[in-house]
Amino acid sequence: MPSADILLAGLVNGLLTGGVYALVALGLTLIYGVLHIVNFAHGSLLMVAMFGAWLAVDWAGLDPYVAVVPMTGIMFLVGYALYAGVIGRISQGDDKRILLATLGVAIVLDNLALAVFTGDTRTIDTPYQFAVIEAGPLLLGVPRLISFAVALVLAGLLWAFMALTDTGRAIRAVAREPEGARLVGIRPERIFALSYGIGIACLGAAACLLLPTFYVSPQVGNVFVLIAFTIVVLGGMGSFPGAVVGGLIIGVTESLGGLFLGESLGPIGVSLVFIAVLLFRPTGLFKAAR
């Protein structure tokens, strides 16, 4: 049994990581809530965004937290184009075709990254990467704290956008009743591409927040795809508060799993939570907020 201090550190670090996971999951849950599609390419698009962030830091010399701004915009355009050009056209609204289409996109992106960047694992150096803040018995990494704070601010902005702007209202209207939305002059096709773009834009931001404490490789999407789906299913497919709470829970699960079960067996906690939720409570903790 680890001591109380180590346990507390694991808990807090899990929460901090969970904040960034929540941002990844918000994108996924938005796409599900509006388009009702299971975006299997989510992990691969996060990988693409992480390579983009890596280039922004390593090649263009930007600070990773400054890169949040351009990467969010770029990934929005990538997502918009991907939906309007590929996924929306191929899938024609059929569940199985959407699943396979997003899988196809994931295969193409993963292997494109392998061909362009090779299979090497890459990290970035920042002046503050080992900086820590002492808080009582805890030593908290500065990059984790900044990432957590930025993730929560962005999640708040996304919520405000959905709740307060006309576009946000249009998105919610389409999520609820696409035909009714069409009758009042909203074009659902445009909203679908827009929502997919916003969902992927979350990944652009999350990638920049993950990079200072993580690595990027062409396979890194596989690490996140299951985590993101676990959070979204746990929180309730399509639910915003669910994605945030789920993200924090899964961050803590992963952190404590590593603490109690060791590095190799630790990740099993997330998969087991996922299976258990799917089998016993597929609606998740929160009902989708409509």
Add this chain to the structure above:
Amino acid sequence: MNRGLGIAIAMVALAPFALSSQFLVNLAMLTAFSALLGQGWNLSGGFGGLTSFGHAVFFGLGAYAVAIIQTRWGINPWFGLPLAALLGAVAGTVLGLAAFRAGLRGSYFALVTLAFAEVFRILANSLDITKGGLGILIPLRPAVANFQFADRRAAYAVVLAMLGIAMLAAVWLHRSRFGARLAAVRENEDAAVALGIPLVGTKTRALALSGAITATGGVLYAQMFLYIDPSIAFGVDRSVEMLLVTMIGGAGTVLGPVLGAIALHLIEDTTRILIQTPGFALMLYGLILLAIIAFLPDGIAGLLGTGQENNRLPLPLREGGACP
């Protein structure tokens, strides 16, 4: 058309025995092996419409079973085949009962299979009996009694024999009453229930059959390459390859996985000669998959006119039929 194509494929499959080229035998063996795994996936994923992203569970169970019984307990690896089939069937039953009783289908079923495969990968990576991330090396002892063949043609014959059994299972699903029930469930669950078809039982049996066949593929892999580790056995790439072969060849058709395996290996070997960049061939497969979903839902088999006998189903059972 169907019969002519079948005979042509059988002749091509047997040709390497007459030729002494080890290269051709090897190519034919790997193609037959892909076709076997694809057919394993097809039995539930194609005929039953149970899109699985985690069929590596069955493959890995078979591969680890044969590796463990011979390196740990000195049991003859030939016993690995029936043992793997049994393990695969049990795993398929457990997974099927759990998932289908909970009412998971479509994307949710795909996700839960993915998570199961991940659980097994993590376990294989952590447990002592699987030697963790090091993997298991099977000592080289070429002898027919040891399930290792000095002559590649003998290994190819074994793979072909297993593929033959898998093809028979597919033909059975294509023609039997059980297969018809499975197709009815695939096309429209509500209508199938209305006809008195038990949903959970039918889907679970298809998954068990598929699991048994796929697990024997794992045994053949372990005996061909004499090495197995957690990512080879339970990795996502393994599951995706099975799905790709079947989707490209034609899901739910008897010959689809064979056509898909031939197409994939032809593409792989030609692109490997032209472009050495890693990942290029798989990227091409991904693009082909997208094109197939968009334009050819019955895959190559549909193109050749041997597609799914979808139109034989009574009208209300077809997608978009009378029932909502």
